Amino acid sequence: MAIPTKLFAPCFRHQKLGLFLIIMVGIMVYVATFAMSAEATLSAITFTWDRGMHSRLTVEIPATDDESSTPQTDRVQQVVSVLHAMPQIATVRPLPDDEVTRLLKPWISQPELLKVLPVPTLIDIERKPDSLLTAEDVRQQLKSIVSDVRVDDHTSWLSDLNNLVDGLTLIAAFVILLTGITLIIAVSLICHAIIATEQETMSLLHVLGATDDDIAHHFLIHTRRLSWPASLVGFLLAMASTALLLYFLRHFADPSMLEWSHWMVLGAMTFLVPIIAVIIASLAAKTSVLKLLHTMP
Numbered sequence: 001m002a003i004p005t006k007l008f009a010p011c012f013r014h015q016k017l018g019l020f021l022i023i024m025v026g027i028m029v030y031v032a033t034f035a036m037s038a039e040a041t042l043s044a045i046t047f048t049w050d051r052g053m054h055s056r057l058t059v060e061i062p063a064t065d066d067e068s069s070t071p072q073t074d075r076v077q078q079v080v081s082v083l084h085a086m087p088q089i090a091t092v093r094p095l096p097d098d099e100v101t102r103l104l105k106p107w108i109s110q111p112e113l114l115k116v117l118p119v120p121t122l123i124d125i126e127r128k129p130d131s132l133l134t135a136e137d138v139r140q141q142l143k144s145i146v147s148d149v150r151v152d153d154h155t156s157w158l159s160d161l162n163n164l165v166d167g168l169t170l171i172a173a174f175v176i177l178l179t180g181i182t183l184i185i186a187v188s189l190i191c192h193a194i195i196a197t198e199q200e201t202m203s204l205l206h207v208l209g210a211t212d213d214d215i216a217h218h219f220l221i222h223t224r225r226l227s228w229p230a231s232l233v234g235f236l237l238a239m240a241s242t243a244l245l246l247y248f249l250r251h252f253a254d255p256s257m258l259e260w261s262h263w264m265v266l267g268a269m270t271f272l273v274p275i276i277a278v279i280i281a282s283l284a285a286k287t288s289v290l291k292l293l294h295t296m297p
Contacts (some may be wrong), residue, residue, distance in 0.1 A: 017190050022230040024186040025281055030232030030241075032179045033273040037242045039165075039172035040266050046165045057125040057135055059083070059142070060150040063118035076121050078145045083125060086141065088133040095122040161234065180280060187281050188288035191219060195292045216289040223285035224278055231274035237272075 061075055076094060083092045100122055127133050133152040142149045 017193060018226055021190050021226055021281075023185065024068050024183065024232040025227045025277060026230035026237075028179045028183045028186075029231045029274050029277045030238045032176045032277065033235050033238035033270060034241050035172040035179075036273055037238060037266070037270045038245055039168050040269055041242065041246065042167065046161055055127045055129070055131070056128065056154070057133075057138060058152045059123040059125060059138065060152065061121040061123070061146055062150070063150050064191060065122055067220045072121060075146050076123070079123065079142055079149065082145060083123065083138075086133070086138075088128055088131040089125055090128045091124075091126040093124045095124060180277075183277065183280055184284040187223065187284040191285050191288045192292060194219075195289060210291055212293040215293060216286040219289045220282045224282040227278045227281045231277050234277075235271070235274040238273075251254040264283070 059079065061072070061079060064070075064072060064075075080092055080094060083089055097119070100119055125138070135151040139149060139151040142151070
């Protein structure tokens with residue numbers, strides 16, 4: 001039996017149940033979308049960092065204040081010459097002072113302090129593919145020239161960063177699961193309230209030949225109609241929040257590090273959230289209505 005499209009629209013407006021449904025769907029989509037997009041973006045950037053730093057080492061030559069010792073420029077030149085002579089090293093690039101200063105700015109925001117601090121010289125090294133050269137191997141080669149030289153393979157902080165992102169992934173998955181369960185419960189309660197106040201209408205529809213599935217499908221359609229605008233608003237707000245998050249993290253996570261293919265995958269994954277939310281809300285409405293109708297005499 002074909003049920004009129006807006007038959008239960010007044011029921012959703014009764015006690016503002018429809019408005020409550022719209023607000024709940026919007027909030028749930030916002031929370032789930034923001035959790036997924038923020039976590040996915042950070043994971044992708046971390047993966048790019050890990051891949052980009054896997055073959056790199058950083059040589060640190062501490063600044064010297066002793067005027068009687070070898071000048072810093074000479075020490076740097078000697079280290080660069082030794083590094084160029086090592087067969088397992090592909091590129092050697094001393095970082096300019098202004099680039100080192102830029103790297104320190106997130107932690108030291110006072111330009112005057114940076115000028116007086118003994119800032120070390122950093123040299124970026126890229127190993128050749130399949131090279132087995134370690135940071136300790138490089139340090140052993142250089143310590144005869146610069147005894148206080150340090151070589152970092154970034155393993156420690158990259159491992160900590162990966163552990164942090166893995167933890168955020170679990171938290172984001174838990175948040176998304178909670179939002180899905182909350183959405184199902186909210187939709188079920190709304191449908192329960194409507195069915196409780198419209199039992200006579202349900203009985204009349206049964207007399208006219210409507211089946212339980214017809215009535216439940218009508219609730220599915222109406223819930224879907226109300227959920228779409230709320231889902232889109234929640235999605236857009238979540239995207240704005242994610243953009244704001246990336247703005248605040250711009251000194252630590254450069255979005256330009258990601259390739260277009262990564263952005264397309266992230267966008268596709270994130271855009272699925274409002275679609276899935278609408279599907280969940282609609283199916284929750286239909287399922288809850290069917291269960292309630294089956295318990296009616």
